[in-house]
Amino acid sequence: MTRFAPAPTGYLHVGHVLNAIYVWGIARATGARVVLRIEDHDRQRSRPEYERALVEDLAWLGFEPDEHARQSDRRAVYEDALARLRAEGLTYACDCTRRQIAGVKPAAGELRYNGRCRDRMLDERSGRGVRVRINPGEEVFDDLLRGPQAQIPAEQAGDILLRDRHGLWTYQFAATVDDFAQDITHVIRGDDLLESTGRQIQLARLLGRAAPPAFLHHPLIMKSPTQKVSKSDADTGIRDLRAEGWSARRVIGFTAALAGLIDAPRDLDVADLAAVVVQ
Ligand code: GLU
Numbered sequence: 001m002t003r004f005a006p007a008p009t010g011y012l013h014v015g016h017v018l019n020a021i022y023v024w025g026i027a028r029a030t031g032a033r034v035v036l037r038i039e040d041h042d043r044q045r046s047r048p049e050y051e052r053a054l055v056e057d058l059a060w061l062g063f064e065p066d067e068h069a070r071q072s073d074r075r076a077v078y079e080d081a082l083a084r085l086r087a088e089g090l091t092y093a094c095d096c097t098r099r100q101i102a103g104v105k106p107a108a109g110e111l112r113y114n115g116r117c118r119d120r121m122l123d124e125r126s127g128r129g130v131r132v133r134i135n136p137g138e139e140v141f142d143d144l145l146r147g148p149q150a151q152i153p154a155e156q157a158g159d160i161l162l163r164d165r166h167g168l169w170t171y172q173f174a175a176t177v178d179d180f181a182q183d184i185t186h187v188i189r190g191d192d193l194l195e196s197t198g199r200q201i202q203l204a205r206l207l208g209r210a211a212p213p214a215f216l217h218h219p220l221i222m223k224s225p226t227q228k229v230s231k232s233d234a235d236t237g238i239r240d241l242r243a244e245g246w247s248a249r250r251v252i253g254f255t256a257a258l259a260g261l262i263d264a265p266r267d268l269d270v271a272d273l274a275a276v277v278v279q
Pocket of ligand 1: 005006007039175188189193
């Protein structure tokens with residue numbers, strides 16, 4: 001099983017299409033199924049109309065998921081996973097505000113939690129987040145595209161926030177729980193999430209996952225080298241292209257060429273993608 005996991009915070013654009021090319025291409029090449037997982041954990045920015053539009057645009061392109069899931073429907077699954085970590089004494093409540101954490105932000109790199117609440121034994125209650133204690137060790141994995149990787153989650157980000165002070169499940173927790181619960185064998189995503197992988201491998205292990213999934217992180221489309229498509233670049237919306245008369249096959253072929261997967265744009269459909277991504 002693999003997954004396509006968009007956040008419904010905007011319309012489908014060529015960046016999503018590139019991810020879908022990899023996801024469906026690898027699914028076709030390996031016989032895996034695809035779950036369309038709507039990652040609407042960000043309750044402020046997620047909107048039902050974006051979700052409807054994402055589903056419609058994917059269908060127009062010919063990317064048919066085998067299953068559908070929505071994170072906001074899966075609260076009980078996250079509660080269970082949290083209860084399991086709590087029962088093992090791995091979690092603690094945290095009342096640090098973002099500002100307090102930001103105060104210790106390193107000059108470069110991501111925000112690292114300094115463990116201020118680790119031994120304070122605070123009760124879990126509203127207004128407090130929940131974190132998991134992570135181990136100091138290194139996590140290694142073989143990225144299917146980028147080769148061997150080594151990360152030290154404790155040094156990168158510190159103890160992982162599972163639920164925030166407003167009671168919202170975090171991306172790291174919800175995605176890791178779902179990848180385990182949905183039997184995801186291949187996590188295929190853009191390389192902006194590469195740095196999250198070590199901590200997700202460790203978190204999955206703490207949740208009881210025996211073997212991590214395989215990971216593939218592909219380059220993102222940063223900019224369209226041709227200005228012909230649209231004035232906006234990475235946000236090139238599929239709806240705009242469709243309104244301009246583009247066919248679905250042309251959008252897919254254009255995106256594959258933009259990412260360097262094929263030498264020059266040509267029409268492609270989903271059935272062609274296994275050969276495009278697995279060379
Ligand atoms: N929902 C995330 C995003 O839209 C993807 C998460 C993932 O693939 O792990 O960037």
